[in-house]
Amino acid sequence: MRLVIARCSVDYEGRLRAHLPLATRLLVVKADGSVLVHSDGGSYKPLNWMSPPAVLRAVEPDEDDREAGVESVWRVQNAKSDDRLIVRIHETIHDSTHELGVDPGLIKDGVxxxxxxxxxxxxxxxxxxxxxxxxxxxxxxxxxxxxxxxxxxxxxxxxxxxxxxxxxxxxxxxxxxxxxxxxxxxxxxxxxxxxxxxxxxxxxxxxxxxxxxxxxxxxxxxxxxxxxxxx
Amino acid sequence: MRLVIARCSVDYEGRLRAHLPLATRLLVVKADGSVLVHSDGGSYKPLNWMSPPAVLRAVEPDEDDREAGVESVWRVQNAKSDDRLIVRIHETIHDSTHELGVDPGLIKDGVxxxxxxxxxxxxxxxxxxxxxxxxxxxxxxxxxxxxxxxxxxxxxxxxxxxxxxxxxxxxxxxxxxxxxxxxxxxxxxxxxxxxxxxxxxxxxxxxxxxxxxxxxxxxxxxxxxxxxxxx
DNA sequence: TTCTATATTTCGTCA
DNA sequence: TGACGAAGTATAGAA
Missing domain, CATH: 3.40.1350.10 (Trna Endonuclease; Chain: A, domain 1)
Incomplete structure (x- = not known):
């Protein structure tokens, strides 16, 4: 699992289109390629995300992006559909990777x-x-x-x-x-x-x-x- | 926003009861007191969580917990309901806090x-x-x-x-x-x-x-x- | 694989 | 504030 805190803008295109203007956010990249974009509020639903299975490719920003101050571009493509998420990173504040292993899962009572x-x-x-x-x-x-x-x-x-x-x-x-x-x-x-x-x-x-x-x-x-x- | 990677077990009690056995997970604490417990897979829904508004109190583990190897206990209490989340931390692997500011929010098209x-x-x-x-x-x-x-x-x-x-x-x-x-x-x-x-x-x-x-x-x-x- | 029903649903809108 | 409908719903179980 990779955790990144970055100033970024995000675009989603798939079942609909959605855009997040430039701001500082948490980006979580999971082992299955899924990505979550969280703000510092709201509930558990991310502002934007990509469902697994997905592949993340970090590419060089094009000229327009570079002039706008973009440091790096993530292209996250779902492996089973046409859904894609594009994260334009303007500034990386934190970046760390951790090994978590498989989770034993949740036990529920009361459903x-x-x-x-x-x-x-x-x-x-x-x-x-x-x-x-x-x-x-x-x-x-x-x-x-x-x-x-x-x-x-x-x-x-x-x-x-x-x-x-x-x-x-x-x-x-x-x-x-x-x-x-x-x-x-x-x-x-x-x-x-x-x-x-x-x-x-x-x-x-x-x-x-x-x-x-x-x-x-x-x-x-x-x-x-x-x-x-x-x- | 506080990010913690820890070996922990989690219990939720509220609208239902749910238990997560000991494993390494990501804990996200947001500014509004909400908490997300994520594994390194699945999609955007956390394994367990607390909705805002909530208050997190870190308390000393009792004797039983301490013998079981618990280092710290988080009691997360929802401010408007009886829902509560208890995180027993056995080992902290990462702990960092970041200022994110308010998010401008999502713009959608195609709904x-x-x-x-x-x-x-x-x-x-x-x-x-x-x-x-x-x-x-x-x-x-x-x-x-x-x-x-x-x-x-x-x-x-x-x-x-x-x-x-x-x-x-x-x-x-x-x-x-x-x-x-x-x-x-x-x-x-x-x-x-x-x-x-x-x-x-x-x-x-x-x-x-x-x-x-x-x-x-x-x-x-x-x-x-x-x-x-x-x- | 596809369909069906549940969900600690969350999120917006409108009365 | 509460009710009601939509969601990139997600998720688990059955056919």
């Missing part, structure tokens, strides 16, 4: 899969007398997150999201439409469950006869003590 | 807004006799990208996407449903326009009586010569 496991275990939080049929119930158009049965024995299709957006409602609607054509399952109740449900999504769901439930992941994790043994 | 402007100007590429009513036509459930009228005077709702995906078709379907209830507008034609339309999206659109049009941005930009004056 949708964990929510799904917890909700399946605590299915009666959705209503007294609820019982689990199965998780990831396959249909012709994709898997329903959780299939359950309510106290009256009616089939319940549950769509689970961390953030309840409008497209989650659309997804559940498609499943319900399909499942209600199956005389063995119909009539099927729909429940849209999420940690937070957007007003638009709630309106659409209600309009289509889908119930909305907001989940408290911390509380659900508290009930299940296996989570505390993870780390 | 959906540019496509929309061009298509509005060249609305007759969708059909002879088409005329523009207005861009971003507001409805109760959101803005229709472009509203136009065809040669027969019929209202046309146009949904514009860079990439024509299935949810774009769903979006346009919702608009059409709503607008067709309005006797002043009905019947409303729907056109799904994108630089590339996925087969599934095309099938769904056609099934719902929505026309599909693929756009050539380079050609459209060629017609409008103001684009060439951008940089």
């Amino acid at each position: 949708e899969a964990d929510l799904q496991r917890l909700l399946a275990e605590q299915i009666d939080t959705l209503g007294a007398g609820f019982s689990l049929v199965r998780r990831e119930y396959m249909t012709a158009i994709g898997p329903v997150d959780i299939l359950a049965r309510d106290a009256e024995g009616r089939t319940v299709a549950i769509e689970l999201k961390r953030r309840g957006d409008i497209d989650g409602v659309e997804q559940l609607t498609r499943y319900l439409e399909l499942m209600n054509r199956d005389p063995l399952l119909a009539p099927v109740r729909g429940i849209f469950a999420a940690q937070k449900i957007k007003p638009q999504a709630r309106t659409l769901a209600t309009d289509r006869g889908i119930e909305c439930v907001t989940l408290d992941y911390d509380q659900m994790r508290g009930v299940d003590d296996s989570a505390s043994r993870l780390f | 959906e807004a540019d496509l929309q402007r061009l298509l509005a100007e060249q609305i007759d590429t969708l059909g002879a006799g088409f005329s523009l009513v207005r861009r971003e036509y507001m409805t109760a459930i959101g803005p229709v990208d472009i509203l136009a009228r065809d040669a027969e005077g019929r209202t046309v709702a146009i949904e514009l996407k860079r990439r024509g995906d299935i949810d774009g078709v769903e979006q346009l379907t919702r608009y059409l449903e709503l607008m067709n209830r309005d006797p002043l507008l009905a019947p409303v034609r729907g056109i799904f326009a994108a630089q590339k339309i996925k087969p599934q999206a095309r099938t769904l659109a056609t099934d719902r009586g929505i026309e599909c049009v693929t756009l050539d941005y380079d050609q459209m930009r060629g017609v409008d010569d103001s684009a060439s004056r951008l940089f």
Whole structure:
């Protein structure tokens, strides 16, 4: 990994075109040829970048660039597409290279899969007398997150999201439409469950006869003590 | 901006929990307190991070950590939420700090807004006799990208996407449903326009009586010569 | 390889 | 400030 602090301007051409005027920035060159251009603020997204695999070639500036004060030009070309990044370096303030080795990678807990496991275990939080049929119930158009049965024995299709957006409602609607054509399952109740449900999504769901439930992941994790043994 | 290359382990706790085992990584500390943890590969997304605004406190390792070989512990706390990142540093390989100043920011060309402007100007590429009513036509459930009228005077709702995906078709379907209830507008034609339309999206659109049009941005930009004056 | 769904999404815009 | 849609989305998993 190479770290460079430099006064530079940057141009990207590919899926769109983008330009960064001259300023001092951090340039990170990774082992796979990818390049990140970071400013001293904002969040983790670089101002501009090149995705791997890519090849960096440092070339001599042409006459115009040299007159404008350009010291060196990086041409970063993606190996699989036409995307390219051009960095014009006017002044190098820092330049160092380091061996990092391969990273063992990230271990996560609390993503949708964990929510799904917890909700399946605590299915009666959705209503007294609820019982689990199965998780990831396959249909012709994709898997329903959780299939359950309510106290009256009616089939319940549950769509689970961390953030309840409008497209989650659309997804559940498609499943319900399909499942209600199956005389063995119909009539099927729909429940849209999420940690937070957007007003638009709630309106659409209600309009289509889908119930909305907001989940408290911390509380659900508290009930299940296996989570505390993870780390 | 502070750059540190260190052998470290990292734990995040907040919206989820995540753990990075001991390895050599790049740590970037920005002026707003945000922290990025990068490996020497992958793309621009860090393995782990803290969003701004945040405060970094370096604390002494406790006895257990010290026995495990921890040299220093960073506690990074988000200033607006409960999110926190803990970096346990076992060995510091590089540590430097640099003044970058404020960045002038990125100038983009070729995003959906540019496509929309061009298509509005060249609305007759969708059909002879088409005329523009207005861009971003507001409805109760959101803005229709472009509203136009065809040669027969019929209202046309146009949904514009860079990439024509299935949810774009769903979006346009919702608009059409709503607008067709309005006797002043009905019947409303729907056109799904994108630089590339996925087969599934095309099938769904056609099934719902929505026309599909693929756009050539380079050609459209060629017609409008103001684009060439951008940089 | 391609498609699909998720994301500690981030980022802008508009009410 | 919050909601909503776009992103050079990235990324992981399944078909």
